[in-house]
Amino acid sequence: MEKKGTRPEQFKVMAGTYLLCFTLVALACINISPWGRNRIFFLSTRESEPSAQNQSTNIPDSNKHSIESKPDVMKTPEEKPEQKVDNSTTLKPPQNKDGGEENPDVEDVADKYGFLLVLRGGAVHHHGWAYRFKSTNTTILHAWSARLCDREPINATDPNTLFAMHLDRQPAFIRNHIDDLGVLVINTAHHWSKQMVNMDKEIIYLNGEPLKDKNLLKIENAKIFKVNNIVQWLDLKLASHPNLQVFFRTTSPRHFLKGEWNTGGKCDNTIPLTRGSEVMQEESMDKVVAEAVNGTKVKILDITALSDLRDEAHISHYGKKANDCLHWCLPGVPDTWNELLSALV
Secondary structure (H helix, E strand, O other), X not given: OOOOOOOOOOEEEOOOHHHHHHHHHHHHHOOOOOOOOEEEEXXXXXXXXXXXXXXXXXXXXXXXXXXXXXOOOOOOOOOOOOOOOOOOOOOOOOEOOOOOEOOOOEEEOHHHHOOEEEOOOOOEEEOEEEEEEOOOOEEEEEEEOOOOOEEEXXXXXXXXXXXXXXXXXXXXXXXXXXXXXXXEEEOOOOOOOHHHHHHOOEEEEEOOEEOOOOOOOOHHHHHHHHHHHHHHHHHHHHHOOOOOEEEEEOOOOOOOEOOOOOOOOEOOOXXXXXXXXXXXXXXXXXXXXXXXXXXXOOEEEOOHHHHHOOHHHEEEOXXXXXXXXXXXXXXOHHHHHHHHHHHHO
């Protein structure tokens, strides 16, 4: 039984949201149809803050590593230390390079969907994931888009080019593969800031040219425009795709206290549900998404209010980055998101 003042003895910490989000969709959607050909696509933004070492590159931290971490467990004087067991002779399943167990039922098909990018020096960068589960003939795709906009270089011949971020165009991958999908889950949230847009070397475009509307140049208004734009586009697509289900996942809350991610903010609480144990409100906390999907065939996957109660469930200072109060420990809160998605599909 977990004691107050401690975190679980074992949990997996993901350095970014990609693997976390992939787990969400995989667990929830694997059994949609055991006999049919299923493709589930999760298009999400990177819900993270830039690290100092990563500000000079366009490769997000979440695409670099995932780590498994065990925090120090605070022990009361009455507790005896655990006995160490020698498992050196125990047969264990084969391990992959990331520490997970290999499963012959799961096939990595990222290359088939163009998700592998060879970098200078020969390193391979995943800018998306694709796994096929052979026993159910289900393929799960996961791609990343900072703000759910189409993105293209302004000058393709210039290695230092800026990029056009088209507010009124959808990401290329979803445009190209919408006809192949059975379930689509999208989200966007924490990357809508001038700092993030500038860091990604992007210029906001509308109608094929740099944005001049002063009202839309306010980043929050640009976000509202984009959310409504992609919802309306998907709603039109759903009219001709009766077997497609689309979900817009609401914002995953952050819990930085006494500062922000870059000004010493922390989330050191270790006691669950100190913020309450019930969601009392009827309306969504993510009003932008809720208003956008209202009256459309796009469904809302509303995880914000229930996740907001779990400020103790973030990685905090136990992971690779100091004081990560945005991403979640696993097992943890995203498993509840799985249950919600599974119930809606």
